[in-house]
Amino acid sequence: MGIRTRGGSLAPGSVVGDGRYRLLAQFGIDERAGAHLWRARDGQLRRDVALTMLVGDPADAEAARLARRTLERAAHAAKFGHPGIARVLDVLSLGSGISSSEGLLGIIVAEWTKGTDLVDLVAERPVEPGAAARMVQALAESVERAHQSGLVLGLDHPQRIRLTPDGRLRLAFPGPLPDATLRDDVKALGAVLYLLLTGRWALPGGPPGIRTAPRSPNGRVLPASSLEPNVPEELSALAVRTVEDGGHGGIRTSAAILKVLEDIAEAAERTQLINPVEPDPDGGVWTTKKPVKDAARRRKLALGVTVLVVAAVGILAWLGMMAISFFQDDPSASGPAVNLADPTPTQQQPPPGQNQDQPRSPAPDPAATGDPVPPAEVTVYNPEGEGDGVANAGRAVDGDPATIWRTDQYRQQFPAFKSGVGLVATFDQPIDLSKVKVTADSPGTTVEIRTADSPDPQLDDTRVVASGTLEDIETELSLQQPASTQYVIVWITQLSSDGDQYVSEFGELQFLPAG
Numbered sequence: 001m002g003i004r005t006r007g008g009s010l011a012p013g014s015v016v017g018d019g020r021y022r023l024l025a026q027f028g029i030d031e032r033a034g035a036h037l038w039r040a041r042d043g044q045l046r047r048d049v050a051l052t053m054l055v056g057d058p059a060d061a062e063a064a065r066l067a068r069r070t071l072e073r074a075a076h077a078a079k080f081g082h083p084g085i086a087r088v089l090d091v092l093s094l095g096s097g098i099s100s101s102e103g104l105l106g107i108i109v110a111e112w113t114k115g116t117d118l119v120d121l122v123a124e125r126p127v128e129p130g131a132a133a134r135m136v137q138a139l140a141e142s143v144e145r146a147h148q149s150g151l152v153l154g155l156d157h158p159q160r161i162r163l164t165p166d167g168r169l170r171l172a173f174p175g176p177l178p179d180a181t182l183r184d185d186v187k188a189l190g191a192v193l194y195l196l197l198t199g200r201w202a203l204p205g206g207p208p209g210i211r212t213a214p215r216s217p218n219g220r221v222l223p224a225s226s227l228e229p230n231v232p233e234e235l236s237a238l239a240v241r242t243v244e245d246g247g248h249g250g251i252r253t254s255a256a257i258l259k260v261l262e263d264i265a266e267a268a269e270r271t272q273l274i275n276p277v278e279p280d281p282d283g284g285v286w287t288t289k290k291p292v293k294d295a296a297r298r299r300k301l302a303l304g305v306t307v308l309v310v311a312a313v314g315i316l317a318w319l320g321m322m323a324i325s326f327f328q329d330d331p332s333a334s335g336p337a338v339n340l341a342d343p344t345p346t347q348q349q350p351p352p353g354q355n356q357d358q359p360r361s362p363a364p365d366p367a368a369t370g371d372p373v374p375p376a377e378v379t380v381y382n383p384e385g386e387g388d389g390v391a392n393a394g395r396a397v398d399g400d401p402a403t404i405w406r407t408d409q410y411r412q413q414f415p416a417f418k419s420g421v422g423l424v425a426t427f428d429q430p431i432d433l434s435k436v437k438v439t440a441d442s443p444g445t446t447v448e449i450r451t452a453d454s455p456d457p458q459l460d461d462t463r464v465v466a467s468g469t470l471e472d473i474e475t476e477l478s479l480q481q482p483a484s485t486q487y488v489i490v491w492i493t494q495l496s497s498d499g500d501q502y503v504s505e506f507g508e509l510q511f512l513p514a515g
Contacts, residue, residue: 010036010053010103017097017107020044021051027117027173028159032205033070034063034105037159037173039112048112050086052160052175054105058094067105068093069178074108077151077174084142085153085171086110113172115164118192119209122199129231131167132196136189137261139169143185144254152176156188158195159207189257190242197224197231202243218456220244233388233408234264237418260416267411267500369434369512375425378509381489382421383459393423401439401507407495410502414494419459422447422491425511426455430486432514435478438470438490439508445470446494449477451485462489470496482514 015022021040028037038051054070056063071091078088090109092098098107121127127135139161146153154176155161162172169192177184187203194202194213202213202221214222221243225236238260242251251257378397380387388407395403407421414420436449449466466477490509495502 010038010055015043016040016051016053016102016104017092017109018099020097021049021107021109023051024048028119028157028207030157030160030205032157033066033175033177035070035173035175042109049089050110050112050173052108052110052173054107054175055103056105057103058100058105064094064105066178070175071106071108073152073154073176073178073180074174077146077153077176080146080149080151082142082145083170084139084168085146086113086174088174108173108175110172110174113162113164113170115162115170118158118161118163118169118195119207121163122195122210126199126228127196129197129235132193133235133261133264135163135167135169135196136193137258137265139171139192140189140254140257140261142171143189144258147182147185147254152180152182153185154180156180156184156191156203157205157207158192158201158210161192183252186252186254186257187243189254190239190251193235194221194224194239194243197235197239198227200227202239232264232411234260234411234416241418260412263412263416370515372437372510372512373427373431375488375511376428377426377455378423379426379455380421381424381456381491382418383457388421396423396506396509397425399508404440404505404507406505407492407503410495411500413497413502414492420448420491420493422489423506423509424452424455425488425490425509427486427488427511430484431511432482432484433465433479433488433511434482434514435476435512436466436488436490437508437510437512438475438477438506439473439510440470440475440504440506441473442470442496442504442506443472444494445492445496445504447475447477448489448491448493449479450489450491451483452487452489455487457487459491462491469494 010016010023010026012023012025020043022043024039024041026036026038029035030037034055036051036053036055038053040049040051041047042049052074054067056067058064071093074088075091077085078091081087088108088110090097090107092107092109094100094105098104126132139155143153143155153171154174155171156177160171160173160175161169164170191201191203194200195210198213199211200213201207201210206212214227216222221240223236224239225231225233238251238257242257244250251260375397378393380390380393382388389405392405394405396405405423410416433449433451438447446469447467448464450462450464452462463483465483466479468475468477488511490506492504496504
C-alpha cells in the first residue's frame with residue numbers, strides 16, 4: 001500500500017524474526033502503539049502470515065514494558081479460536097526470536113487473511129447499509145465470544161480488519177494496546193459500522209488515508225444518516241450510540257449490538273417476504289396487511305362528521321322553534337304574555353326565604369389556568385443526534401392542528417435505537433407552567449413533560465414534571481404544581497405503533513400557565 005515506515009530496515013524483501021519471515025507488503029501502521037502491519041512469508045513452513053511488528057527503541061524501558069504487555073495479551077489470545085479472528089501462531093520478543101539490532105520490541109505472527117483491506121473497501125463509496133449490517137453482525141459475534149472468555153481483541157483500528165472472500169469481517173492483525181478494554185472493542189464495532197456506512201472513521205488514532213467523522217459543535221459524532229441519506233435511522237443511531245462515551249442510552253456491550261442487528265435483519269427479512277398486492281380477477285383488491293394510519297384523512301373525516309352533527313342539531317332546533325311558534329299562535333294554547341324585560345326563563349331564581357336582592361356567590365371557575373402562552377421558538381430535542389423532522393418543528397405550535405410535526409419511522413420501539421425524541425419550547429421569559437395540552441392523532445404515545453435550564457441540555461439534567469399516554473385527539477398533561485421555567489421539553493419515550501412501524505406526531509402543543 002506504499003505506507004511509509006519509521007524503521008529503514010522494514011521494507012519489502014527484508015527479513016525479520018531471526019531471518020524466518022520475509023516481508024512482502026505493508027498494510028498499515030497503528031501509530032498509537034508503533035505497530036506496523038505486514039504480510040510476510042514464513043520461510044520454514046512456506047506459507048504467508050500476518051505480522052504485527054512493534055517498532056521501538058529497546059533501550060526505552062517504558063516502551064519495552066508496554067510492548068511486553070501487548071505481547072502477553074496476544075499470547076493469551078492464541079488459545080482462542082473463532083472464524084472472525086485470525087489465529088495467533090507465534091509471539092516473538094527481545095531475546096526470543098528478535099535481536100536488538102532489528103529495531104523491534106516484538107512481533108505477533110498470525111495466519112494470513114485473504115480478502116480486501118477495509119480502507120480499500122470504502123475508498124470509492126460507502127457500503128450498502130444492509131451489507132454493512134451483516135458484516136458487523138459477524139464481527140460482533142466474534143467479539144462477544146472473545147469477551148465471554150475474558151479476552152480483549154484490540155480491533156479499534158480499521159487497518160487491522162479485513163473483509164474475507166465470503167463477505168465476513170475478520171480481525172487480521174491481532175495485538176491489543178496495553179491499556180485496551182472490553183469497552184474499546186465495543187466502540188470499535190460502532191466505528192467499523194460508521195466507516196462502512198459513511199467512509200469515515202469515528203475514533204481517534206485512525207490512519208491518514210481515511211477521513212475522520214464530522215462532529216457537531218458540542219463534540220458529538222454526527223449521525224451517519226445526515227451524511228448518507230440512504231442509511232436507515234436504526235443503523236445510524238446504533239453506530240453513534242456505540243461510539244460515544246457516556247450519555248443517556250449508550251450501547252456498551254457486544255451482546256446489545258448483536259441484539260439490535262439481529263432485530264434489523266429480522267425486520268428486513270419480513271419486509272422482503274411481503275408480496276405485492278395483486279388485483280382480484282373480478283376487479284376487487286384483497287390484502288392481509290394492516291391499513292396504514294393516515295392522520296390527515298382521519299382529521300378530515302372527523303371534521304366532516306362534526307359538520308353533519310352541527311347541521312342536524314340546527315335543523316332539529318329550527319323544527320322545534322316552528323312547533324312552539326305554531327302553538328303560541330293558537331289563542332287557546334297561549335299562556336300569559338311574556339315581558340322581555342323580565343328575567344329570562346333560564347335565569348336561576350333564588351330559593352324560598354332568600355332575599356332576592358341579596359347577592360349570590362359566584363360559581364367557582366373550573367379552569368385553573370390562563371390563556372396559552374406561545375413559545376418564542378420550538379426546535380427538535382434529541383441529545384443523541386440530529387433529531388427527527390427538524391425542518392417541521394414549528395408546525396407543532398403554528399395554531400393549526402392540521403399541520404403536524406412527525407418523528408421518523410422506526411422498525412423497533414424506543415429505546416431500541418434511541419432513548420426518545422421530542423421538542424423543546426423556548427419562551428422569551430419564564431412562565432409558571434401549569435399544564436401542556438397536546439393535540440395529536442398518535443394513540444399509545446407516551447410523553448414526558450420536562451423542564452430545563454437551557455435549550456440544549458443533557459437529558460439527565462432535565463426534570464420530569466408531568467407525564468402521560470396519548471389516547472384521544474386532545475390530551476392535557478397537568479403538573480402537580482406550577483413550575484417556573486423558560487424551557488419546556490415534550491419528550492416522547494414510547495412511539496405510537498402501526499403494525500411493524502413505530503411513529504408519533506404532534507398536531508399542536510399549547511403551554512398553559514397557572515391562572
